[in-house]
Amino acid sequence: MTAPLETAEPAAAQAAAGPARLGTLRYALSKAGGALLSIGMVIVGTFFLFRLLPGDPVRNLAQGRNMTPEQLDLERHRLGLDLPLFDQFLNFIGQTLRFDLGASYEYKRPVLDLIGDRVGATLLLAGTSLVIAVSLGLWQGMRAGWRHGSRFDRFSTGTSLVLWSVPTFWLGLLLLLVFSSWFQWFPSRGIQDVDAPDGFGYVLDVAHHMVLPCIAMVGVLYAQYLLVMRSSLLDEVGQDYITTARAKGLRDDEVRKRHAVPNALLPTVTLVFMRIGFVVGGAVTVEAVFSWPGLGELFYAAIRVPDFTLMQGTFMLIAVSVILMNTLADVVYHILDPRVRSA
Amino acid sequence: MRKWLVRLAALGVALLVAGQGQLALAQSPSAGKKIVRVGATQAVDSMNPFLAVRLVSTSIHRWMYGFLTVPDSKTLQPSPDLAESWTTSDDGLTWTFKIRETKWSDGRPVTAEDAAWTFNKIMTDDAAKTANGPAVENFETVTASGQELTIKLKAPQASMLDNPIPIMPKHVWEKVTNLADFTGDEYPAVTSGPYIAVEHQKDQFVKLKANPGYWRGAPKIDELQVVFYDNPAASIIGLKNGEIDLIGRLNPPDFQALQGDANIVQWNKQGRRAAYLQINHGATTTDDKPVGDGHPALKDQKVRQALHYAIDKQKLVDEVQNGLAKPADGSIVPPMYTDFFWEASGDTKVTYDVAKANKILDDAGYKKGADGVRTMPDGGKKLEFRFSIHTDTPIEDKLGEYLAGFFKEIGITLTTKKVEPSKFSEETGVTGLFDIAISGWSVNPDPEEVLATHLCSRRPTPAGEGGGTESFYCDDTFEKLYKEQLKELDRPKRAELIKQMQERLYTDAPVIAIYYPNDLEGYRKDRIKSITSIPEADGILYGGSSFWPFYSLEAVEQPASASAEGGSNTGLIAGVVGGVVVLGLAGFFLMRRRKSVADDRE
Numbered sequence: 044m045t046a047p048l049e050t051a052e053p054a055a056a057q058a059a060a061g062p063a064r065l066g067t068l069r070y071a072l073s074k075a076g077g078a079l080l081s082i083g084m085v086i087v088g089t090f091f092l093f094r095l096l097p098g099d100p101v102r103n104l105a106q107g108r109n110m111t112p113e114q115l116d117l118e119r120h121r122l123g124l125d126l127p128l129f130d131q132f133l134n135f136i137g138q139t140l141r142f143d144l145g146a147s148y149e150y151k152r153p154v155l156d157l158i159g160d161r162v163g164a165t166l167l168l169a170g171t172s173l174v175i176a177v178s179l180g181l182w183q184g185m186r187a188g189w190r191h192g193s194r195f196d197r198f199s200t201g202t203s204l205v206l207w208s209v210p211t212f213w214l215g216l217l218l219l220l221v222f223s224s225w226f227q228w229f230p231s232r233g234i235q236d237v238d239a240p241d242g243f244g245y246v247l248d249v250a251h252h253m254v255l256p257c258i259a260m261v262g263v264l265y266a267q268y269l270l271v272m273r274s275s276l277l278d279e280v281g282q283d284y285i286t287t288a289r290a291k292g293l294r295d296d297e298v299r300k301r302h303a304v305p306n307a308l309l310p311t312v313t314l315v316f317m318r319i320g321f322v323v324g325g326a327v328t329v330e331a332v333f334s335w336p337g338l339g340e341l342f343y344a345a346i347r348v349p350d351f352t353l354m355q356g357t358f359m360l361i362a363v364s365v366i367l368m369n370t371l372a373d374v375v376y377h378i379l380d381p382r383v384r385s386a
Numbered sequence: 387m388r389k390w391l392v393r394l395a396a397l398g399v400a401l402l403v404a405g406q407g408q409l410a411l412a413q414s415p416s417a418g419k420k421i422v423r424v425g426a427t428q429a430v431d432s433m434n435p436f437l438a439v440r441l442v443s444t445s446i447h448r449w450m451y452g453f454l455t456v457p458d459s460k461t462l463q464p465s466p467d468l469a470e471s472w473t474t475s476d477d478g479l480t481w482t483f484k485i486r487e488t489k490w491s492d493g494r495p496v497t498a499e500d501a502a503w504t505f506n507k508i509m510t511d512d513a514a515k516t517a518n519g520p521a522v523e524n525f526e527t528v529t530a531s532g533q534e535l536t537i538k539l540k541a542p543q544a545s546m547l548d549n550p551i552p553i554m555p556k557h558v559w560e561k562v563t564n565l566a567d568f569t570g571d572e573y574p575a576v577t578s579g580p581y582i583a584v585e586h587q588k589d590q591f592v593k594l595k596a597n598p599g600y601w602r603g604a605p606k607i608d609e610l611q612v613v614f615y616d617n618p619a620a621s622i623i624g625l626k627n628g629e630i631d632l633i634g635r636l637n638p639p640d641f642q643a644l645q646g647d648a649n650i651v652q653w654n655k656q657g658r659r660a661a662y663l664q665i666n667h668g669a670t671t672t673d674d675k676p677v678g679d680g681h682p683a684l685k686d687q688k689v690r691q692a693l694h695y696a697i698d699k700q701k702l703v704d705e706v707q708n709g710l711a712k713p714a715d716g717s718i719v720p721p722m723y724t725d726f727f728w729e730a731s732g733d734t735k736v737t738y739d740v741a742k743a744n745k746i747l748d749d750a751g752y753k754k755g756a757d758g759v760r761t762m763p764d765g766g767k768k769l770e771f772r773f774s775i776h777t778d779t780p781i782e783d784k785l786g787e788y789l790a791g792f793f794k795e796i797g798i799t800l801t802t803k804k805v806e807p808s809k810f811s812e813e814t815g816v817t818g819l820f821d822i823a824i825s826g827w828s829v830n831p832d833p834e835e836v837l838a839t840h841l842c843s844r845r846p847t848p849a850g851e852g853g854g855t856e857s858f859y860c861d862d863t864f865e866k867l868y869k870e871q872l873k874e875l876d877r878p879k880r881a882e883l884i885k886q887m888q889e890r891l892y893t894d895a896p897v898i899a900i901y902y903p904n905d906l907e908g909y910r911k912d913r914i915k916s917i918t919s920i921p922e923a924d925g926i927l928y929g930g931s932s933f934w935p936f937y938s939l940e941a942v943e944q945p946a947s948a949s950a951e952g953g954s955n956t957g958l959i960a961g962v963v964g965g966v967v968v969l970g971l972a973g974f975f976l977m978r979r980r981k982s983v984a985d986d987r988e
Contacts, residue, residue: 096808114519115851117512121566151437151516152569160588216619224623231624237423237591237611334616336589343616344429349808 071374078370085362089355090135094128096349122148122352135355144356147345154356157341164234165337168253169326172260177315179261180268181308187269188276188307189299199269207266215259215332222255229255232334256333260326264318271314275307309380313372320368321361420607420941422914424928425621425633429589429614434570435552436507436514441635441929444517444550446592446612448933450577451552454483454501454535457831459934460922462723463877464547464832468496468578469535478542478875479526483535488601490555492576498530503556505537513566518551542873544880548832550931553578580605580937589614607941625650625908631941632909632917634928637781638708641906649912655924656712656722657905661826662897663789665690669818669858673848677858678818683762683769688750690895693822694736695743696796697789703901706785710906714899717888719833721902722925725877726833728885730892743796752797760797770799774814774823777804782824816852825856825897830931834871837887840896841868857896864890905929915940 101118119125123134138145144154183203187196206214223231230236230252239248279285280303288298327339334340338357345353426442435447452468469483485498505528508514508521526538539546555576562568574595575583580602581594592612596605613630615621622640624630626647636644644650666680667690683689699713712721715735721727730736751763760769773789775782786802793800800822805813814823827836838844842860844853864887871883891897905926909917917939919925920932927935 114515117515121512146567149431150569151432151434151566216617219620219623223620224626227627231620231627231629232613232615232617233590235587235590237593237613238421331616332620334590334614334620336587340589340616347807 067374067378070377074370074373078366081366082363085359085366086136086139089359089362090132093349093351093355093358096351139359144359145352147353147356148350149345149353150350154352157353158338158356158360161336161338161341164335165330165339167234167249168256168330168335168337169260171253172257172264172326173315173318175257176261176264177268177311177318180265181272181311183265184269184272184311185276185299185304185307188273188280189303191277191280196273200273203266203269206262209263211259211263211326211328212332214262215256215329218255218259219332234336256329256335259332260329263326267314268311271311272307275310276303279303279307309376312379313376316368316372316375317365320365418943419609420943421609421611422607422632422936422939422941423611423613423630424936425613425615425624425630426928427615427618427621427633427635430586430592430612432569433575433583433586433592434565434568435517435554436565437516437568437570439517442612442614445929446583446594447552448579448931449581449594449610449936450575450579450583451554452486452496452578453552454549455547456934457548457920457932459918459920459932459938462725462831462921468501468553472547474875478544478873479539481537481539481546483537485533485535486601487533488578489599490557490576490578491574491582491597491599492555492558494555494557494576496553496555496578498533498535500556501535501553502528502530503560504551504554507554507559507565508551511565513564516566521549521551542875544872544875545832545834548830548834550830580933581610602937605937605939607939610936622908625910628910628913631913632907632927634905634907634926636906636908638710638906641710641908642708644908649910650908651911653905653907653909653919653927654710655905655919655926656720657903658720658722658830658926658930659826659828659903660714660718660720660899661711661824661901661903662714662718662899663693664814664820664823664825664857664897665693665895666818666821666823666858667896670845670860671848671850672843672845672853674860675848677846678820680818681769681771681821682767683752684771684821686750687894688746689752689769690898691736691893692743692746692796693793693798694895694898695739695746696792696798697898697900698738698792699900700738702785702788706781706788707901707903711901711903714901717891717899718827718836718897719829719884719888722905722921723829723831723833725881726884728888728892730889734889734893736892740795747796754797758797759799768799769797770801771821772803773800774803774805774810774820776807776810776824778807785824812852815855816846816850818858826903827856828929833884837868837871837884840864840891859891859896861890861894861896913942915942 101115101122101124116125123131126134135145142155144158146153147157150157180203183199187193187199190196219231222229234249234252235245236248236252239245285298285303288302289295293301327343329335330337330340331343338360342354342357342361344350345357428440428442430438430443430446431440432438432443433446435444435451438444438447454467454469454472455464456467457463458465466486468486468488470486472481472483474481483498483501485496485501488496490496505522505525508518509525509528524540524543526540527536528538529536537546555578558576571586573584573586577583577597578601580597580600582597583592584595585591585593591614594610594612596608596610598604613624615624618637618640621630621633622636622643625633625644641652641654644652665684666678667687668676668685669678669680671677703709703711703713716727716729719726719728721729747760752760752769753763753765754760755768761767762769771793773786775786783802786800790800790802803820810823813819814825827839829836836856839854839856840859840861841855842865844855845858845860846852846855867883867887867890871880871887874880874883892899907927909927917927917935919927920930920934925935
């Protein structure tokens with residue numbers, strides 16, 4: 044489906060400005076088509092994937108309480124688990140297409156509501172972390188790549204690799220131990236104090252709660268931006284056009300800012316967009332360590348039951364957002380870089 | 387660029403100054419109040435008592451609602467709550483309760499109508515059965531007239547007074563059309579117990595206010611808050627830095643981490659749980675057909691008894707539970723329930739004795755092979771057993787190692803088999819795919835529930851539907867005693883029957899109790915002035931079947947200035963917050979600026 048469109052593109056790109064924009068649109072549409080196909084496959088895959096998990100959800104729901112066989116049957120019927128698998132599948136597809144993700148087994152509430160409750164907290168934490176991680180990573184990666192082999196390079200690359208290799212939950216616990224237990228600077232859990240003030244005080248309270256989870260997440264995330272930025276800048280440093288720029292008499296700073304960095308920035312754009320997709324899923328471990336009431340924590344809780352509908356819902360949301368962001372990255376890349384357009 | 391940074395910093399400082407003022411002002415609502423914060427390592431599943439099953443939720447509901455009866459704070463015997471008094475017909479089938487004349491927190495009177503509506507709702511609405519369906523299974527009819535509630539039973543039931551159902555206000559809850567979808571999040575809640583829930587931030591906390599009109603008298607604190615942690619280690623930190631004042635249900639390592647803190651009281655008392663080994667002694671379904679793949683040797687009572695003699699329970703307590711448990715010289719009812727606990731003595735008592743265990747096996751014809759492992763008397767299968775444990779509970783790994791060591795001494799090989807938690811109850815309660823499995827049960831003041839888990843009827847159906855058996859046990863003696871105790875309304879006589887049931891389990895050994903884990907909790911004495919456990923002597927604080935500890939507790943008044951953890955550090959904290967934000971923004975602008983400056987210059 045995508046092939047004919049792509050072959051048609053060079054022609055479109057060579058034409059005047061109007062048709063070029065049209066080319067971008069067609070490209071975007073074809074990508075969107077691909078994305079829709081992927082989402083469809085995710086929906087189908089999700090259903091069967093979660094049926095393969097071990098354990099009887101109804102029995103697990105009982106959580107060790109006594110339930111009579113009649114009661115178990117009743118629960119099964121209520122959850123639609125007594126239907127043949129194929130009927131369950133049809134119901135599932137029908138509901139999903141109507142944006143009805145079903146009701147959580149455990150919370151007895153619509154999955155979409157639960158996700159709605161949580162998505163804000165996750166976007167706040169993961170979004171902030173992403174912005175900081177990208178800024179920090181790109182800045183350090185730029186400096187490290189330009190002054191390749193310098194003390195700054197060795198130090199920042201070393202630090203980021205250490206943080207990258209550290210398990211997130213361990214880093215989180217360490218932060219808790221040092222800053223929450225010893226120094227008592229930061230709270231140990233949650234997004235707000237139980238007696239949180241209103242207004243601006245509330246904003247500060249949330250920010251206060253967000254510091255440690257944010258540091259934990261940034262610590263783990265920023266290395267990849269640093270390394271990608273650094274290596275792609277290194278690729279550019281030896282290029283002829285850099286030499287030309289220097290020969291023109293530009294100052295070192297100008298060569299870097301004007302010539303090297305814009306070209307080196309492209310791979311990181313893809314990475315940033317891909318990450319935005321994952322941001323919706325949150326960082327399961329960070330959220331679990333800091334009791335952050337976000338989607339990642341919800342997903343984690345759902346796995347433990349196991350709460351099929353809730354798992355399906357969160358899983359699909361995460362998968363779909365990754366697909367959408369990847370598609371967006373493709374399109375943005377296409378707009379940003381003429382080389383991609385004409386290739 | 388420097389200009390930008392200066393501007394940013396100025397903005398940050400301005401915000402911080404403004405914020406500090408706001409923060410100090412806004413903290414006054416909690417100042418001067420007596421607040422106690424309880425930590426919990428699970429979140430509330432539902433604030434609708436018809437649906438809620440998690441311990442944290444049922445505990446909160448015990449603090450909010452009245453019940454027919456509650457365990458007495460000293461003896462744990464059923465004592466009046468919303469039911470002032472009660473009588474029973476001679477055949478034990480008709481129970482008449484006189485409901486106390488008191489008021490709901492919205493001022494409406496509590497009547498027998500409320501109780502009747504609650505029970506009838508559960509009996510007739512399938513959605514309402516979720517939390518406490520089995521508790522009304524034996525109810526034939528429930529009727530009300532004024533303050534008089536009449537419950538007719540299908541069969542006698544001595545545990546009638548241990549009913550776990552909170553009485554709900556009919557005038558509020560009858561308006562709920564679809565109970566299955568109702569989260570119960572309407573605040574303030576209408577309650578008749580010591581507390582009124584006033585706020586619930588999902589997965590974060592529940593706030594409860596003292597009920598000034600509570601018939602026993604208002605609690606001595608103003609507010610009770612339940613704060614949720616996903617992570618037990620973080621909750622310990624929360625207790626240490628004063629974010630919470632009490633946390634219960636700790637495991638030994640977390641409990642020991644509280645040592646040495648002068649402000650924290652370590653609460654180490656006997657617990658309500660029994661840990662036992664479940665032995666596949668020939669699992670069958672309700673039609674007596676064999677099911678599963680249990681080792682044939684375990685069908686022999688002698689082998690099970692030999693295993694029992696080979697276990698050094700004291701060593702398990704010392705080294706697996708870090709000494710924070712009591713070796714089990716009884717069965718599935720822990721010693722904290724003094725009325726019902728049965729302790730083995732004399733000839734019946736099984737003590738750690740490897741020689742005796744070996745002798746039992748030798749006499750029964752299980753001969754040791756060249757490799758030291760015994761075989762079946764017919765010389766066939768070796769005595770090699772699997773020990774099923776949960777994948778997510780490291781302490782069970784350790785237990786497995788010790789048991790393997792003990793059993794090696796008597797020529798039996800034990801290998802550990804890790805099972806997914808979601809699969810565990812299925813393998814050990816339905817499909818019977820195990821030899822020996824770790825298990826345990828938290829027992830209520832009335833032990834009927836745990837005893838019932840060893841009834842024939844609890845075995846899985848031929849269709850493979852689990853009935854909640856804890857042992858696949860089906861024993862005539864046990865069944866007979868169970869039926870007798872159900873009819874016996876005289877408590878001492880009933881206790882005697884229940885003890886005989888435990889003795890039967892102890893000697894026949896379908897389950898072998900290994901220890902009773904202690905109730906481990908911690909609280910801050912600079913925040914909680916006093917708290918009474920349930921039972922009052924050496925009992926439980928959080929997670930017992932009673933409102934009592936959290937009704938009786940007295941708090942230290944909070945200083946009238948800002949709350950303890952907020953005030954003094956606010957500047958520092960805000961500074962760090964500001965620092966992070968400024969750093970992030972600076973990085974961002976740095977990137978942007980460099981590009982624009984480059985544009986200007988070239």
